[in-house]
Amino acid sequence: DIQMTQSPSSLSASVGDRVTITCRASRDIRNELSWYQQKPGKAPKRLIYATSSLQSGVPSRFSGSGSGTEFTLTISSLQPEDFASYYCLQHKSYPLTFGPGTKVDIK
């Protein structure tokens, strides 16, 4: 199975900050990675697919990059509505595996 790790597990940031979340895969997953945002009590929302493609309707302050085993999600200027948990998902092979998540809260 492909194991996914995320760092940091949590972070505190201020509105306007640049935030970077890293996701690492235990082996090469090429670009088979997506990023999701989840707010408490709500369904996950896809932000990025195929490593770097922005989901329609998602603000351009969100971006994704990477390949192989290391990937990043960047929020260029954190907004109040961005305080949430973020998960990466590898879909290179079964079983599909999510990262453990990164919780972004207000400093």
Place this chain on the structure above:
Amino acid sequence: EVQLVESGGGLVQPGGSLRLSCAASGFTFRNFWMGWVRHAPGKGLDWVANIKSDGSEKYYVESVEGRFTISRDNAKNSLYLQMNSLRVEDTAVYYCARAWSSGSGWFDYWGQGTLVTVSS
């Protein structure tokens, strides 16, 4: 507008069974893989199962293999998850998600979730 609406969750004793349903609308259901993802209290997201657009292929996470069965009825635009031999650790919100089609990527739309509680 794509809509996915889950139903069937509830409280069940360990060893019991539940059947979750997901009603899909707003897209051509028969063209898409579909899946279930769960979120246990205080934990992260866990993929549970996927089914191919025509139902010919099914994949499960190891922890539910042999206990859960994913199925679909393309004539009714519906996805199902039959859950047997439920365990306390299966307690979670279960989400139905549109899993994949060429050009759409993975898990682009999600339902609102249905809560399954396994407890005596």
